[in-house]
Amino acid sequence: MKAKTIYTKDWLQIHPYTAIQPSDAYFTALANRLFNACILRGLPESFRKKLALYAAAYLEDKVSGLGLWKSFTTEHQKLYGSMLPFYPADSGYYPDEVNEADLRFLIWNAWQKSGLAPHYLSPYASQVSEQASAFYALLDKAYEEAPENDILTGYFDTFENEADAEHKLTWLFGHTYLTEPSMYPYITHIAPSDRFIMPTGPLALFLYEWIELLSGKPCWKQVRGLYLKEPEIPSHILETNKNIYQNFTQGTEGKHMVYLNGYGELKDFLVRTLKWQDDESHTLPQMKAHRNFILMSNPRKGILLAKDICEYIADRDNPMYNHEKAQANAFRLLTEETLCPPDLLIYCIEKGLLPDASIPGETEHALTRADMDFIARHALLYYYRGD
Secondary structure, eight states, X not given: OOOOOOOHXXXXXXXXXXXXXXXXXXXXXXXXXXXXXXXXXXXOHHHHHHHHHXXXXXXXXXXXXXXXXXXXXXXHHHHHSSSSSSSOOOTTOOTTSOOHHHHHHXXXXXXXXXXXXXXXXXTTOHHXXXXXXHHHHHHHHHTTTOOOOGGGTTTTSOOSSHHHHHHHHHHHHHTSTTTHHHHTTTGGGOOGGGGGTSOBTTTTBOHHHHHHHHTOOGGGGGSTTTSOOOOOOOHHHHHHHHHHHXXXXXXXXXXXXXXXXXXXXXXXXXXXXXXXXXXXXXXXXXXXXXXXXXXXXXXXXXXEEEESOGGGOOOTTOTTOOHHHHHHHTTHHHHSTTTSOHHHHHHHHHTTOOTTOOOTTOOSOOOOHHHHHHHHHHHHTHHHHOO
């Protein structure tokens, strides 16, 4: 018999309670069997333990009716028309049972978010599918015998008081098997009040969006700050933004986006088209070091500026597009925080302006627009969903 590597205390770290439950012994033992089946020997033991714990928790979720995985796949279906990113849920996929495709995503999600891969990890990597197959062999059998964890059944249906609601939301935000990977780099730096404005999990959902999927019960609307309100823009700012948009579109024959080569063109546009004052307080002299710019205008939001990415955007109105540079760099727009403003990135994805974006080293699977949008959500979180 192999020595135990994972203990009950490890299992409890991804659970919302500290008192051992009747089902915990079974799932801890299962996590050890999963750990022993882990073939990713080049990765740290601590990460392989996490993978085993996440896979066991995935099964626990399925048999106990927690609803995390179901919420994830339901929302992915709504957003993209399929149950999972990357992997087809074909006729052999059963939403209420254990699926190998689920495990492929579970493993990829944790590994990609861990920072242990030397570059962006392809979801089609053979190591991912091989590990999923090894886990599936154990979980498919365990599905028939695994006990329910009664505490987790309908866990988010309601709460006893404010403290209980706080406790449940804290766990959901960054300590479940599905949300911990995305929050691991940030969790110690996020103030409790910021959890409501920081999206979490593989789909970068805000906590209220998770709660709507998991419960949908009106009692959660009593939690102060959980449901985000649309920020009110002062009337004088709205008027200023409207004027900027009018000047922008009038000066560009109705276009709401322009590509500018160098600071000289940027300054000229600001002064001549937008009618800004020609002084250093208005003409953005701090941008002189950058090689090119994109300006995008919206009647409500005003204007946004992106710098040094024109070469990567295949727009017929963009004279600086460069196929070779786009092949090397367009994928970065989907994964690097602050490189591309969210409104611009969403527009580029929707309009098909990033045909050169591809996962580094991946030659067999071209990215669809749905793939691109998911990758951006998954990688950028707040920097894609924030305004």
